[in-house]
Amino acid sequence: MKEMMVMTGSEMRFKSLVHICASKITSNYQMTKEAVSSVPHELFQILLAVAVSNNQAPATKLLVSRWPYKVLNLCNVLTSDTQLQFSLADITTQIMVTVLSAVVGTSSCQAKVVDLQGVRLRCVDMATCLHAMINAFKTSSNPTSDKVKVIFDWTVEEQNFHIVSKAMNTFSESCKVELQCGKMKAEGLSENRLIRLIGFLDKDIAHGLNLSLNSLSHSGLKMVLPHIKRLENLRSVDLSYNILNLPRDISGDVCKCIKEVFSSLPRLQDISLGYNRITGRLMEIMNSLQSPVRSLRLDKCFLSLGDLSYMSNTMNTSHLKMLDLSGNTLSNYIKSLENVLLRSCHSLVQLNLDGTSLANNDLSSNMLKRTAASFKKLAKFSIQYNGFVSVEQIGIVTAYASIPTLRLIRITVQASSEVIYGNEFLEDVLLGGNRFSVLSEYQEALDQLPGDKSRVLTLEVRDELTGCLFVDALTFRL
Template identity: 25%
Template sequence: MHSLVFLCARRLVSYCPGARRALDLLPAELYPVLFQAAFLDGRTLALRDLVGTWPFPVLSFQRLLGHRGRRSLLEEKPSKLCVQAIILAIVAHLRRVLEEPCRGTSERRCRLRVLDMTGLQDDDTDRGPEGMSLWSGTVALAKACIEVSKHQSECLKRGSKRRKGPSGASAALQPVGVEVRADLFVNGTSYGVLRDALQTGAAGPLRLKCRDFHAEELSVAGTVSLLESLEPAGVRRVDLRFNNLGLGGLCAVLPHLARFTDLLSLKLPYSNVDVRRLTAGTDAGLRCLATQLGRLPCLKELNLGSSRLSGKLRQLLGDLQAPLESLELAFCYLLPGDLAFLSQSLHAPALRKLDLSGHDFSENLLQPLRHLLEETSASLLHLDLMECRLTDARLEALLPALCRCSRLRCLGLFGNPLSTPGLKTLLRKTLVLPDLRLVVYPYPVDCYIWEPPRPPSASDHFFEDVLDEERFAAVSAELCRMLVSSGRADAVWTASLCRHGALDYFAL
C-alpha cells in the first residue's frame, strides 16, 4: 500500500511534467519520493528535471527503487525510457557545466556526484520491448560517456582560443564530474563503444565504474583490453561466458584479474575446457589456471560449468587460500574422486550454494554425493541437482542426507525422471526443513503420454513424449494442497525455471 506522501508525489509529477521551475519551490527532502513516483509511472520529463536539479551528492537506484514490498521497482518496471531519461539528464547537466562553468543562476543547481545504477535486472522474459536490458543500458552509458568527453574537448578548444595566459583554458573549464556505478554487459556487437568509453572517459566528466562485468563471445585480446580498462576498485564479479577461451585463453585472461582486489565472484561457464583431450600443454595449463585462481584472495564464488574437469578438481582448487561459498560445476563430468575431494576440502563446511546439475548420480556417484551433502549440511542454502537422472529410488536414498541440510532454502530438481508418488514423498520428507521456500521439480514421468513411433521421416524422432496438461495440473494442485495442510503455504513448489533463474549468490 502506497503512503499518502507517495500518492501526492504521483499526482504532482502527473500534473507538472517537465516543470523545472516548480522544483525550486519544493524542499529537497521530497526529491526521493518524487523520483520514485516519476519512475513508476514513466514520467520521463519529470525524471529529467528531477535529476537535472538533484540536491544530493548520490542518486542510487537500489536505495530509491529497491525496497518497495516483496519486489523492487527495478524488477517490476525497469523502463528503458526512464533509464534513458536519467542518462540524458546527466549528459545535459554536464554539458551545461562545461559550457558555462561560472554561470550564476537562480535555479537550483544539481549537486549530483555519484549515480548508482547497479541492480538493473537482465531478464527480458516478462519485461517486453519497453524494458531496459543490461546490454542496452551499457551501450547507452557508453555513448553518453563518449558524447560528454567529445563535448569537453570542443569546449576546451573554444576556450583556448578565447583565453590567454599561463593558466590556459583547462583550469577554468574543468567541471565537477559524475561517477556512474553500473553493472556492464558486453558482447562482440557492443565491444567497440564500451572500449572507447572506458578509455576516453577514464578522466572525463562522466566516468564509468563497474561493479559486475559480464562479457559474451569476445576474443582473448578483446576480453583483456576491457579488463585492463576497468577501474579495479569496486569490481565484485567477472562473468566470462560463451567466449570459447579454452584452457590457453583462460591462462591468458586470468592474470589480468589479480588487480581486482575486491573480486568475490568469478564465472567461467562454457569456456571450452576439456581435460580429457590430453595435449602436451594440458597439465601446464591446469597448473597455471590453479595458480591464477589462488591469487584471488577474496574469491567466494566460482562457476566452471560445462567444463570437462574429470579427476582434476583437486588440482584446480588446491591453491585457493580461502573457502568458497558458491561452487557451480554443472555438466563437468566429475568422478567419484572429485566429490570425495570436495567433501574433505576447506570448501565443504562453507558452501552456501552448490550446483552439480548434469551428472549421472547412479550408484557410482550417489554415495560420494551423500557424503558431500553431510559435510555441507550446516551451511548449504541452495542446491541444484537438475538433469541428474535421479529416479524415485535414488532420490529416496539421498533424502536422509538432504534432510540434514537444515538451512536449505532452494532445491532444484528439474529434468529428473521422478514420478508423482516420488514427488509426494519428497514433499513429506522435506517438511522438516523449516527454511525451504522454493523447490523446482520436474514434470512427473506419469504425466507424459508416450506415443508409439510413426513411420520415420527426416524430421521425426523415433518416439514422442507429450505432457498431459490436465494430469499435470491435478498433480500440481495436489502438491499445493499438501503444503497448505502441512502449514507450509508460503513455500513455492514449481516446474517453472523462470522462478529459479532469479536466484543469485549475492541474494542468498
C-alpha cells in the same frame, strides 16, 4: 501517515498520501520544477523513486540534474521505498538514458558518484546508453573540474564492443566523467578483446566478471586469466560454457593458471565452471582459495569420485549457499554426495541435482530423504530429470517439503504412457484431466503434512519426456 486506497485495474492496494502527491507532482514537469526549488532535500529520494517507477523521463531528468547529495545510488533510492514494489530489473532503457544524460550533460547535479549497478542492460541497450552519454558530454555547457564517477554493469558483445571502447577513450580524456563497471559480462569475444575490456576495469570497483560463452580454449584461458589477478575485489568469476578440457591438460599448465588466479582474489566467493570438462581436477584448481565459497556451479562438469571426495572431505563448504551439480552422473558417488550435503546443510539455500542419474542407484532415494532433515536454510530444491518412479519421488518431495524454510521444489514426472506427444501437448494433456491424475498423489501427500498453513510452498512440475511445464505450479500452505 494517512493511508489511501488506490485501484489499479483489478488490483487494490494502499498507498500513502506522500506517494500519491509524489505521483501527481512528477507527472507534470512544471510542478516538478517548482517542487525541486522548494521541497526539503529528504523528499528528493521519494520524488525520484516515484518518477523512475512511473517511467516519467522529464521529471527524472530534472530530479537527477538537481540531486542535492554527493552520492546517487539508484538501487538504494528504489529499494528503500517498500511501497513501490519496483526493482532495478523494471527500469526502462529510456530512464537509464535520461539519468545518464542528466548526470553527464549538466553542471547543477551535486552527485560525484552515480551508482547504477543492478540495472540489467542488454547489449543493444548499453550501446544506446553510451551513445547518449557521449552526446550529452559534447553538449555540456559548463563542465566542472570535479570528476563524476558513473558506475553501472556492462554487457559487452561483438556488436557493442566498439562503442564501449569509444566511451572509455572519450571519458578517460575528460576531467568531468569517470566511467566504471561493477559487474561485467563479456560474450562471444576474442582473447585480445577480452584483455582490452578487463584492462578498463578498476580494481577497487569491479566485483563481478562473467566470461562465459567466449569459446576460450586452454591457450586462450592462459592469455586472459593473468589479467584478472589485479582485480582484487572480484567476488564472482564465471568461466562456464567455454571449451576447457582439464583432464587433457597433462602438464597442468591451465590448472595452475586457474589456481593462481583464484588464489590471488581474496574476496572470491562465487565460482561458475559449468559446461567445462574438469574431471578429477577440482581440488587442483580450488584448494588455494582465500575465502569460503558461497556459490558454486559445477553443472555438466563430468565430475569424478575424486572431485566429490574433495568436496565432501577437504573443501570448505560451511558457508556454501548455492550448489549446482546438475548434469553430472552421480549415481555411483552416493555416499560422497551425502557427505557434501551434510557438510553444507547449515548454510545451503539453493540445491540443484537435475539430471544426475540418481534413480540408477537404489540408495539414492533413502539418502535424499535422510539428509533432508539436516537442512536449516534450504529454500529452493530441484531434482528434475532423474527418472525416479512416483513412489520414490513422492517420498523425496514430502521429506524436503517438511523443511521449514523451503519455498520451491522443482520435479519432473512421467505423464500417461498412452499420451502421444506433439504440438498440442500442453493443450490436450496438461490442461485436461491427465494433469490432475498425474499429480494427485503429490497433492494428497503434501496436504497431509502438518503445519500452521502460514508457509507457502510451490511445486513446479515438468514432463519428464518433453520438458513441458505443467500449466500452473501447485501451491500449498504448510
